[in-house]
Amino acid sequence: MYELVIKDAIAAAHFLREYKGKCETLHGHTYHVEITINGTHLNSLGMVADFTELKKKLHDFLSTLDHVCLNELDFFKINNPTTENLARYIYEQFGKIIAPLSVGKVRVWESDTSSVIYYA
Numbered sequence: 001m002y003e004l005v006i007k008d009a010i011a012a013a014h015f016l017r018e019y020k021g022k023c024e025t026l027h028g029h030t031y032h033v034e035i036t037i038n039g040t041h042l043n044s045l046g047m048v049a050d051f052t053e054l055k056k057k058l059h060d061f062l063s064t065l066d067h068v069c070l071n072e073l074d075f076f077k078i079n080n081p082t083t084e085n086l087a088r089y090i091y092e093q094f095g096k097i098i099a100p101l102s103v104g105k106v107r108v109w110e111s112d113t114s115s116v117i118y119y120a
Contacts, residue, residue, distance in 0.1 A: 002048045003104055004037040006055050010062045014070040014081040026069070029110045031083075033062060033090060036104040049101055057097055062090075083110045087118035 013028040035058060039048030065073075070081035079085045091106040105119035 002039045002042075004039065004048055004051070004054065005034060006037070006051065006058050007032065007034045008055070008058050008062050009033065010066040012065055012068055012070050014076070016082065017071075017080050019080075031086065032109040032115075033058070034107040034109075035090070035094060036106075037098065038102050038104040049098075054098065058094065061094055061097055083108050083114070083116045084118065087116045091118050091120065 009030055009032045011028060011030045013026055015026045016023045018024075037049065037054065042048060070076045070086065075089050076085065079089075087106045087108040090108065091103050094106070095103040103119075105117055107115055107117045109115040
């Protein structure tokens, strides 16, 4: 098994519904996103996938989340826009984009000292 890791970042705002504390009001984060992609086979070039292509796909996907209020997106109207739910959303949606490759895990940093890892 091979694990490829790609990274990117977005800036987004959110507020946590039914939370008592400063995160209940609108605020923003620069989220750093790290995605591990699993593969078992190498192509004729000896690669699971081309990093350049994967990073472009990730950047294009994350651009839909960049500089938005997460609460306004359909997924987060149902699911509180916690970092945990953001990691799950990225895992599920980006997995559709890179199929037949698979996402192993997604790590989202909401600050320099706090992150969430999601995998299924």
